[in-house]
Amino acid sequence: MTLKNVALLNPLVPHYREEFFKQLATHVDLDIYIYEGGSEYANFNVSDLQVKKIKSFGFFGNRFIFYNIIPLMAKKYDTLVLMLHFGHISSWFLLLTQIFHRKKVILWGQGISIKRYLQEQKKPNLLFRWMIGLSHGVWLYTEEEQKQWKKIFPTKSIVALNNTISGVEEVLATNYTEDERSALKEKHGIQQDICLIYCARFDNPYRRFDLLTQAIELLDAKKYGFIIVGEGTHKPNFQSYPNVYDYGKVYEKHLKDELFSMADLYYQPGWIGLSVVEAMAYGKPILTFRRSDQVLQCVEYSYIKDRQNGILLDNLDELKQTLSNMVQEDIQEMGEASKQFVKNKLLMRNMTENALSIL
Template sequence: MSNLEFGPFLLYNFFKLFNKKYDIFVLMLHFGHISTWILLLTKKMHGKKIILWGQGISVKRYMAEEIKPSLLLKWMIYFSDGVWFYTDKELEQWKKIFPKKKMISLNNTISDIESIVDRNKVLSKEELKAKYKIHQETCFIFCARFTHPHRRVDLLLSSIDFLDKEKFAFIIIGDGHFKPDFTNYKNVFDFGAVYDSKLKSELFDIADIYFQPGWVGLSIVEAMAYGKPIFTFKRSTDILQCVEYHYIENDVNGYTFDSMHSFLDTVNSISATKIKELGESSKNYVNEVLTMDNMVKSAFNNIQQIKTTK
């Protein structure tokens, strides 16, 4: 039997899971996965314990579910033996509903995070700016795919339009059908999709600030590992943000702005010392919270707890 998809629903072949002697199944926390519902509702028959792993809240319905959590997710979590959430924010919300459930936050991160944090820089920022012919004093970097409108490209373009083009540069990494044409902007350096890790590292080393107006997700984890402060706009009904938005602490490792006016005011007045301070806080946060080692240890410890629970 092959997997069957119809709209947001998925029916996968869960019989393959029984081919080996698994004690615990780790399945996606997604109410559209019909097979997961079947396994949850037949636990007494198959005798396997089930951990659900995923976002505890919808990005598109975040504002509503922050007040009233999804009823379908609530039932999935109720029938599970444990849950791995992406961030502490989701965990805190669901712990209020299921205080005794074995749930943890894995602090969602990227696989090569330690190598980014610990790498040695070969060239200085000045040498790299000369190499790529970037002369502006302050440089923003945007690194994400332009695959849907929630990136808020309109705010990105407004930022470029309003800021002094001799003082501020924008490095763009990423492609997609929602990507605008940057060719008329002399202070925008568009590199398209970048798969060369050396090139990407050099571009991040040039940059002072990571800027993505909306839909920030794992891309900010990478930027924080490079020691960049995160600038974005506050989550609202018009500006959607992924769960990793929770990693941004305003005026500590970045800023979340409530308007273009506040963004421009801050950018035009912030000092190089403050930018460096915010960037150091970003890297420290990665070292303390967002390492892959921490993520794996948390998952392993949770599995051990669930295995020993009758």
Template structure:
């Protein structure tokens, strides 16, 4: 049902996985405009497949991580609510928060609510700068329930909601059924191993823990375990020396990507797991990764993983290799089904949009 809300949203860019969410907001609001401060050219250079139609570029200056954007487009009379980023280095956001008594706009702040690089520290003691921003705001959109519960203890009366971060097309992923059987798909792609682990993420971040990925490949029986690799990036290891690694590079053909997920048994990403695990769970794959620590950093979506239910969290590479070596395929199938059910029940884009609308 359409509301009379008239909102302006600020983001760095709108990658392809966020388009459905913004389209649903447009359908439910009288006005819903999205402003971006990164150029369309730079966004495409990052590897995002973006549709620029309907996006508005906001003039800005960026220096050493700080951002000053032109506030005046957002102060138009056609907006009653501004959805700005929960980011302490956005100087204009501070200005708009401190001058609410002048411009009379309602301000919602949207973000993770925690630094994933300093997670272990900030889950004990939240960042004072984010605390100050939230205190000034009218409401907060947080990505995940775990961080919502943390901030609710500090601001019990503040309007806040966890969006349950998800991605475009996730419902179609949950409903996907391949035309070929798993064995037929393996034969099609020349994969001979009994159990297949798939990794699908860009090799750009230093926090992926590719060292643990390579170590698992070395230690697991190469005749029984195969690895499908999807992704490119400057930190990508050389997989050509491994006979049981099937490196597909960057895959832009959705049909191929879906078949590769379908023939696989486990989604394995040792570190820095984020939205990629939602895609994997939607395809019915359990998530295997390592426990968050100072050495192995994880994004906020990590809290979707329930060990022994829809995935596994390992302390050491020895524990990981030992568990995988003795896992029964029936157990993997059960965890995969649980993963798909979890996404189907909790992570639709419609649910994410409805959560966002609920505090506007």
């Protein structure tokens, strides 16, 4: 069987996408084109996967972007995977000229604005609707967005990738005994009975770092410890909190394994995204706040099933009450449910198979 020749466009290849692209490349003849890589990605761990760079320029704060389409027009490509981003002017051109270049165009993205999620949940964005209508098919991140767009385009090839991360199987296999966890807590100088871990970049205020520091201040410092992983321009100063253990950037798996193994729960107040996949694969229940106008959440928020693999909170008082009522058996049960969800839905081979199903 002849391999499909696919050109895939992304701003860059972060480390958590590397395995997905490698698996795709075993089934199709894949060329990855990138058009970014500047300072806005300073807190990404960027993959060293072989890519082709193309020129681009943006305006209005990069809300609109032109990129060089000439490399994508090469005769060898029969399929283009472009971003589902209505600000990509070049993508509109490629969608509108399919009758001439005769390449299959698949769009890849969320299909909904995180900042306008509650509104677009009721009334999908018109520009997304036009883009999807012009495409041959769509890769969406989660089943929730797939259901929304399938109602509008029931016959179009629209799949949910079930967005996940590289190395998720290795994370699932990580397992420490209670004795090993106790030894690690002693090694790292952590004295609190219950540990909450936060692991995400501090580059986006929508993650609600105010609710992170308020939780630290609200909870008993002798009972609750906070493990912090991440850097960024909006990072609070945690030095004054005796129960905060700040590790900054961590990309070494053995250290991350230790930090997550010591933690009992994962706490990220807002803008929950792919970090939830890693936390669930480590077997951690998720604590976060319900999506609202004040607390924005990414599409991976739909992976959290309230009172099953995590708890969705309304306010900090509920956080305090929830933790005070929680026993170790509850934490273990929700943690196992987190792992099981990842095993059932979020393995990398599943994401690859979902993508290939419409290639």
